[in-house]
Amino acid sequence: MRAIYAFGLLILLAFIGTRFLVRKKSLSTLNYLFLSGFVYIFLGLYLGHHGLNILSLQVLAALDPLVSLGLGWIGFLFGFQLERRYLRRFSKNAVGLSVLKTFFVFLCVFGVMVLSIERLFPEQPSYLRFGMALAFALLATVNSPTLLNAAAFVLPSRGDYLYLARFLTSVSGFWGIVGLSLLFSFWHFPQFETHLILRGTLFLCVSTLVPALLGIVFHFLTKEKISEKEILVYVLGLVFFVSGAAFYFNLSPLYSSLIMGIVYSNFTKIQEKLYPLLLSTEKPIYIIFLILIGALWEFRWDWSLVLLVAAFLFARIIGSTLPLPFCRLLLRYPHPLPPIYGFSFLSFGGIGVAVAVSLKLAYPLALTDVFLSVALLAIIVSELLGPKALKIAILKLDSQKVT
């Protein structure tokens, strides 16, 4: 009964949240916390077993499918936006820049986190430490376009920098999620102690092909003239099914749903019909998801955690800023890319939370608890700093009239 109560409560809170998200269109830190929905993580933490215990562990277990739905929904929406006709509008240079940026951030964070985790958790097995460092590096590569989209309404700049930044943040999640799928596919200890490559490759193929096939099935199901209500049944069912199946096999639900979204959006011709439906359901599902994540968070506070957050953020900022001039040289990019431009990429957004949570749920270990805490704290700090950093970066570049 508590589960039903909790679910009802979540829906009402989601409603209140939706109203906030719709109304606030300013770029102050507090407004952005509402706009991005991150305030609901705190709310979830308060409602969870560390706070009021309304969302007790028992209730959370009953609401487990909603977390799965949230992850699948984020992945599906992300994939759905990766439409060929949209991506074609960007130059090869821009795509190359997104790859290089991702690579440098990954490298930088991986190096720092391998050393940090080894120092702080020497008692943990090496494959776990290595896996955690990889997960941190992958998490660091993802960005959210939400802040940039909000900035487009608020900041005076309409120049190339903002446009490019919106593209880079839109696709960065793709590389992060693909990387995460590799980690999930090959990191199946103890089952994969033997034939690691073969089994990992097989799992990767399965987690790609099955959702792709389901995307095609979805396309055929919605090809005929059907009502919006029926589309909702199919999309909800398939997202539940794909993300649930991914969790069932300890694979990445984000990746599987992303593949389904990509296949579907590039096949079907009913985007116009599906977009409003996805948009109207996106916000409530997202907020319910964030509240549940807050409640699931095994929050603890010690110095090792603070050090890890600091190391992670430092490495990510370095990886996002310093290599930019070098990227320009490599790609012969037409505009200057000063390091300060990297401050546009601090925000993680919901995709960051989804990456962190999917790993924690697939591998319920003590070290993944640490990972989730560090990840959520780092994400929250980044979201707090993000609006200010973006303003500084874009306004300074505008004032230099380099666009």
Added chain:
Amino acid sequence: MIALVFIFLLMLLLKNPTLLPFTNPDQSTSVALGFILIFAFLFGKQLERLKLPQITGFILAGIICGPYILKFLDTEQVASLQLIDGLALSLIALTAGGEMRISRLKGRLKAILSLVVFQTVFIIGGFVVFGLVGLNIFSFLAANTWSQSLAIALLLGAIATATSPSTTIAIITETKSQGKYTDLILSVAVVKDFVVIVLFALFLSLSSLLFFPDQGFDVSFLYHILRDLGGSMLLGILVGGGIIFYLKYIQREMIIFILGIAFFTYQISYNYGFHPLLICLVGGFLVENFSPHGDRLIQAIEKSSLPVFVIFFAISGASLNLKALQTSWMLALICVFLRGLLKFAGTYAGARIAREEPGVRRSAWKGFISQAGVGLGLAVLVERAFPTWEGGFLSLVVAVIAINQIIGPILLQKLLIRVGEAGTKS
């Protein structure tokens, strides 16, 4: 059909025992939920092509995939997915209340009351006669005397009187029906729920006295009935007022608001012993009749109701205990037949007294066969009151409901099509 087979084969593959070492069984509920949502919906669509109701397809899909046949859903998963039942029941009741317009019902009040009274009297009376004539029939429930048989017959009769408003409204929504048969069937189903709840409470106390005469007659049940019904109606007025206020002054994100209201209502009613069905019914009724927003309420509910209905009916199918049907199918069949016969007789007599046209007298009974949640809930209460019956009563009721829930929607759909009310609502 190809999609149905594909998703079915995929699920079969996922449940393959050779893959078990690579799976995380704790994370199997989401995949089961997704599967049942798509499979049941596609199955329902296939049945629709055969001119059968979609919800029969949802229920059959649940039975097939449930814990007794293919075991794609185990008992624990079914129990955990029943979280959605609360939402669905409240949504259905809101819709039912919203469909009842005073202006339409005014002229039919006599027919409604007459049908309720005659169905109730005929069914309970019929079951009592059946119990007393065939004294040995209930021997498996340790009924050794005529008074004990009478007690069981009264309880069975009260439960048999109920018609499922949720199934009725689902079929009406699915067939887009509107008209005098639709109004009559829905109204009678809803009003009978009140009557059944009151009578059941009375019979339960009486049965305790008949089985355990030393305990004496507990009159406190009257207070409980009044409190539960009165409280539910008051809460319903509050809910209705809240919805009217919201529709007038806020109007945003209706789907979320309605879902939130539905769950809160359900939860509050469980915490305080109120009836969620009654609360939402009154709420919907108020919005429809005392504000200009009734249509908007129905539209908002219908936008989000389909996935909820699919899961609700599929899970109700999966939770039907087929073992119970296996053990008591003979007696269950007799009860189903008897109930059908008494429904016909009660409807015929009631319609005749109310001077309804011959068509209503002869065929309206088909609209009252379906049986679901309320009957099951009451049977569970009986089991709690008489633990020495060791599940025998519950098994019998479950078996009867299983059969009625398959044939009831089909009969109602056929009736609405035959009388020309299906497809008349835009």
